[in-house]
Amino acid sequence: MGLGDAFSGVDLVEVEGLLTEEERMVRDTVREFVTGEVLPGIERHFREGTFPLHLVRPMADLGMLGANLEGYGCAGLGNVAYGLINQEIERGDSGLRSFVSVQSSLVMYPIHAYGSEEQKDRWLPALRAGEAIGCFGLTEPDHGSDPGGMETRAVRRGDRWILNGAKAWITNGSIADVAVVWARTDEGVRGFLVERGTPGFTTRNHEGKFSLRASVTSELALQDVELPASAMLPGAAGLRAPLSCLTQARYGIAWGTIGLAMAVFDEALGYAKTRTQFGRPIASFQLQQRKLTWMATEITKSQLLNLQVGRLKDAGKATYVQVSMAKMNGCRVARECARFAREMLGANGISDEYQTGRHFCNVEAVLTYEGTDDIHTLIVGESLTGLPAFS
Amino acid sequence: MKILVGIKHVPDTEARIKVASDGLRVDETGIKWIVSPFDEYALEEALRIREARGGEVVVVAAGRPEAQASLRQGLAMGADRAVLVEEEAYDRADGLARARALAAVAKAESPELILLGKYGVGADEGQTGPMLGELLDLPHAAAVTSLALGEGTFKARREIEGATEVLEGSLPAVVTCEKGLNEPRYASLKGIMAAKKKPLDVRKPEDLGLDPKDLREGSRVVWEALESPPPRGAGKVLKGEAADAARDLARLLREEAKVI
Numbered sequence: 001m002g003l004g005d006a007f008s009g010v011d012l013v014e015v016e017g018l019l020t021e022e023e024r025m026v027r028d029t030v031r032e033f034v035t036g037e038v039l040p041g042i043e044r045h046f047r048e049g050t051f052p053l054h055l056v057r058p059m060a061d062l063g064m065l066g067a068n069l070e071g072y073g074c075a076g077l078g079n080v081a082y083g084l085i086n087q088e089i090e091r092g093d094s095g096l097r098s099f100v101s102v103q104s105s106l107v108m109y110p111i112h113a114y115g116s117e118e119q120k121d122r123w124l125p126a127l128r129a130g131e132a133i134g135c136f137g138l139t140e141p142d143h144g145s146d147p148g149g150m151e152t153r154a155v156r157r158g159d160r161w162i163l164n165g166a167k168a169w170i171t172n173g174s175i176a177d178v179a180v181v182w183a184r185t186d187e188g189v190r191g192f193l194v195e196r197g198t199p200g201f202t203t204r205n206h207e208g209k210f211s212l213r214a215s216v217t218s219e220l221a222l223q224d225v226e227l228p229a230s231a232m233l234p235g236a237a238g239l240r241a242p243l244s245c246l247t248q249a250r251y252g253i254a255w256g257t258i259g260l261a262m263a264v265f266d267e268a269l270g271y272a273k274t275r276t277q278f279g280r281p282i283a284s285f286q287l288q289q290r291k292l293t294w295m296a297t298e299i300t301k302s303q304l305l306n307l308q309v310g311r312l313k314d315a316g317k318a319t320y321v322q323v324s325m326a327k328m329n330g331c332r333v334a335r336e337c338a339r340f341a342r343e344m345l346g347a348n349g350i351s352d353e354y355q356t357g358r359h360f361c362n363v364e365a366v367l368t369y370e371g372t373d374d375i376h377t378l379i380v381g382e383s384l385t386g387l388p389a390f391s
Numbered sequence: 392m393k394i395l396v397g398i399k400h401v402p403d404t405e406a407r408i409k410v411a412s413d414g415l416r417v418d419e420t421g422i423k424w425i426v427s428p429f430d431e432y433a434l435e436e437a438l439r440i441r442e443a444r445g446g447e448v449v450v451v452a453a454g455r456p457e458a459q460a461s462l463r464q465g466l467a468m469g470a471d472r473a474v475l476v477e478e479e480a481y482d483r484a485d486g487l488a489r490a491r492a493l494a495a496v497a498k499a500e501s502p503e504l505i506l507l508g509k510y511g512v513g514a515d516e517g518q519t520g521p522m523l524g525e526l527l528d529l530p531h532a533a534a535v536t537s538l539a540l541g542e543g544t545f546k547a548r549r550e551i552e553g554a555t556e557v558l559e560g561s562l563p564a565v566v567t568c569e570k571g572l573n574e575p576r577y578a579s580l581k582g583i584m585a586a587k588k589k590p591l592d593v594r595k596p597e598d599l600g601l602d603p604k605d606l607r608e609g610s611r612v613v614w615e616a617l618e619s620p621p622p623r624g625a626g627k628v629l630k631g632e633a634a635d636a637a638r639d640l641a642r643l644l645r646e647e648a649k650v651i
């Protein structure tokens with residue numbers, strides 16, 4: 001924290017009372033972990049453009065990886081508790097939340113949902129324990145918002161698969177032990193588990209990012225990569241499978257962004273109360289109060305939206321449209337909060353002595369990945385009108 | 392080895408404490424309650440001993456019904472079961488009343504070791520541990536920064552003015568824990584899930600044969616008033632070159648603050 005006060009969340013309508021004791025404990029545990037283990041070093045990682053790999057095991061020991069999955073040593077938490085984990089970890093940094101989202105929702109989830117028993121036994125315990133890291137390769141250099149256009153191909157040769165193609169902007173790409181790679185086949189889109197070191201499979205990092213600097217983002221190249229039949233996820237057929245993973249991850253992002261918003265709000269509020277100009281704390285000026293009030297109100301509305309979608313998800317009733325709305329809303333609110341907070345901090349808002357500037361940069365990637373704001377708008381729009389407006 | 396760990400449910404050390412309008416109580420609105428931090432050292436030590444030697448860790452609290460949340464936190468960190476001696480009045484009663492409640496549980500449980508924090512933050516009395524030792528007629532070591540167990544014995548170190556004191560005694564014993572003894576673990580998320588299913592036994596003082604008279608607020612000590620400390624004046628910022636500022640600082644500490 002920039003200003004010494006411990007973070008105690010933002011709760012203006014007693015959202016606290018809507019959580020179970022267990023959910024509160026999960027949140028407080030991750031919050032304490034973020035304050036104690038993440039915040040002290042994160043600025044340096046962001047500055048140097050490195051992922052804090054040393055935090056993977058401690059996060060795994062806490063049970064944060066695959067926390068809402070059952071079995072294989074996973075914590076088996078409900079979806080609201082899972083959301084709160086995302087919220088708290090993103091209060092630390094969006095890069096770490098991205099790691100948790102990818103590992104849990106985009107790698108463990110598809111293996112859990114679509115994998116063979118052998119794949120599950122081989123990977124889930126190791127991924128859960130942070131002994132193995134995973135990545136999810138859907139986006140390609142020429143196909144982002146429209147993954148249906150993917151060009152990566154897998155062809156069957158005898159009892160082997162041969163993969164060719166390229167993936168771009170893949171979180172954890174070069175540090176992953178296993179990549180979940182989506183490719184077009186004669187039977188439609190299928191998912192494959194490609195292990196690090198497989199001949200023909202190489203990675204290269206995207207350099208020069210100004211967002212998510214404390215996270216690894218890579219290109220994956222697949223050139224005549226030969227895989228055994230057992231490398232295919234047997235239960236995942238068609239684009240529906242990777243999209244189902246995205247729904248899981250987007251749900252977590254919806255919560256995560258509100259953690260980001262809380263972090264910048266908290267910093268801006270503290271700053272405004274102590275920074276004096278014209279002989280008064282800047283918090284006493286109406287223009288600053290308007291910004292703070294806007295932030296607090298939007299954070300509050302977003303908490304309630306996330307919570308309700310989480311409860312629906314626990315009941316097995318959440319739809320991908322609701323998740324799109326929550327992801328879109330969370331990113332917008334977080335981006336606007338980061339902007340207001342950055343303004344309120346004046347010059348300090350562009351310095352990494354404060355957290356706000358880092359969050360301000362991070363939120364841009366979060367707004368773009370897992371479906372841009374435009375794409376989620378169209379998903380909700382299609383659901384409202386019955387008319388798809390994608391192309 | 393069976394270890395009993397005392398846990399006090401206290402206002403968060405980060406909370407901004409305000410005195411309530413009656414001038415006697417803390418205004419509890421918006422205050423978060425936590426396990427008293429020194430009790431976390433006690434619990435961590437107990438869990439480490441259990442991990443090394445096997446046995447059972449039982450967390451116990453004497454307090455209001457809400458203290459269950461702190462006991463659950465103890466269970467989530469890894470304790471095996473919990474006992475709450477439930478009575479609203481314990482929060483306002485004196486240390487002796489709470490020591491009596493813990494002693495009653497200790498008699499029923501017969502642990503080989505009883506660990507507590509050196510004091511419950513907030514009241515900062517530090518009475519419960521020593522009193523508990525006396526009530527149970529057991530050896531007692533206060534505010535220890537290291538603890539080693541032998542066969543039926545313990546050896547503890549405590550920091551005293553300018554020296555370290557080494558205490559040895561026989562088990563069972565009552566030991567209160569100081570910061571530095573260990574680094575308490577985070578409760579794991581799986582531990583939080585498991586805590587739900589662990590036994591938490593709620594007892595009334597009467598069930599344990601405790602005299603309700605001892606519980607009434609002011610059984611031995613009466614709270615006359617609660618006051619906030621006077622607001623701190625603005626700090627002094629020393630300007631100029633680092634070397635000059637350091638010299639000024641040393642001078643002010645010696646001449647004005649008279650602390651060196």
Ligand SMILES: Cc1cc2nc3c(=O)[nH]c(=O)nc-3n(C[C@H](O)[C@H](O)[C@H](O)COP(=O)(O)OP(=O)(O)OC[C@H]3O[C@@H](n4cnc5c(N)ncnc54)[C@H](O)[C@@H]3O)c2cc1C
Binds near residue numbers: 370
């Ligand atoms: C840091 C980072 C990490 C990432 N991690 C992963 C990962 O782990 N795995 C993975 O598979 N991908 C990952 N991605 C990729 C991400 O999902 C894509 O960047 C995203 O889907 C957008 O695709 P694009 O960048 O190709 O943009 P494009 O799809 O080219 O979009 C460009 C612009 O056009 C707009 N647009 C596109 N289509 C329409 C339309 N129909 N109507 C209106 N507007 C439209 C978009 O909203 C956007 O503003 C990551 C990206 C980043 C930045």
